[in-house]
Amino acid sequence: MPPESQTASHTATMSEDSAIILRARQVTKTVTAPQNEPLTILHEASLTVAGGEAVALMGASGAGKSTLLALLAGLDSPTSGEVELAGFTLNNLNEDERAAVRAGRVGFVFQSFQLIDGLTALENVALPLELQGVPDSTARAKLALEEVGLSHRLQHLPKVLSGGEQQRVALARAFAGTPAILFADEPTGSLDTVTGERIIDLLFTLRDRHQTTLVLVTHDPALAARCNRGYTLQGGGLKPWQ
Numbered sequence: 001m002p003p004e005s006q007t008a009s010h011t012a013t014m015s016e017d018s019a020i021i022l023r024a025r026q027v028t029k030t031v032t033a034p035q036n037e038p039l040t041i042l043h044e045a046s047l048t049v050a051g052g053e054a055v056a057l058m059g060a061s062g063a064g065k066s067t068l069l070a071l072l073a074g075l076d077s078p079t080s081g082e083v084e085l086a087g088f089t090l091n092n093l094n095e096d097e098r099a100a101v102r103a104g105r106v107g108f109v110f111q112s113f114q115l116i117d118g119l120t121a122l123e124n125v126a127l128p129l130e131l132q133g134v135p136d137s138t139a140r141a142k143l144a145l146e147e148v149g150l151s152h153r154l155q156h157l158p159k160v161l162s163g164g165e166q167q168r169v170a171l172a173r174a175f176a177g178t179p180a181i182l183f184a185d186e187p188t189g190s191l192d193t194v195t196g197e198r199i200i201d202l203l204f205t206l207r208d209r210h211q212t213t214l215v216l217v218t219h220d221p222a223l224a225a226r227c228n229r230g231y232t233l234q235g236g237g238l239k240p241w242q
Contacts, residue, residue: 027083058221108174
């Protein structure tokens, strides 16, 4: 998707390869551990994701998958290395400019749903659209909820929805803005097996329908196998599947 943000365009460098929507080059992330000792979570990790692909990121618990996802989405900055998202070099941007790049281009689905307790399902889906200044945000949110089978739950608060229903609201919110790329972090981690399988079926159905690029963090080999290809995170580095 061509970048449209005028705010970011003055400071960003466009990728020469328009087919690549996401690229990480030798990304390292080091944090300060207890007793002020440096801890390297990621070390020179590199990957590329082409538009329309579904790519899995696998690794053991604590391997740094969520940290990597945050760096790829521009929610955090690497200690060294470079991340390009939707044609923008994120290292060149401040926090507000990175947010401008994500707006209208990037969707998120988290393990913990991340719904706002005091808002209805409809309001949770409409709010990001409203913040982006999208016309008819409520109507678009309603259509998105209908698409995930929740037309009868529009006015319900998260606390009266089941876990599966809450994750469907989160999927509706993610896809309502027609993102070019969706980051999903263990989207079935809080669900039972049967509900999780239904959510994944719905996720891939929506991905195919909207032709959205998917970057999926998971520890489930069966789920990862549904992606076109993937990487394993081990020892701070990324190894592409053979």
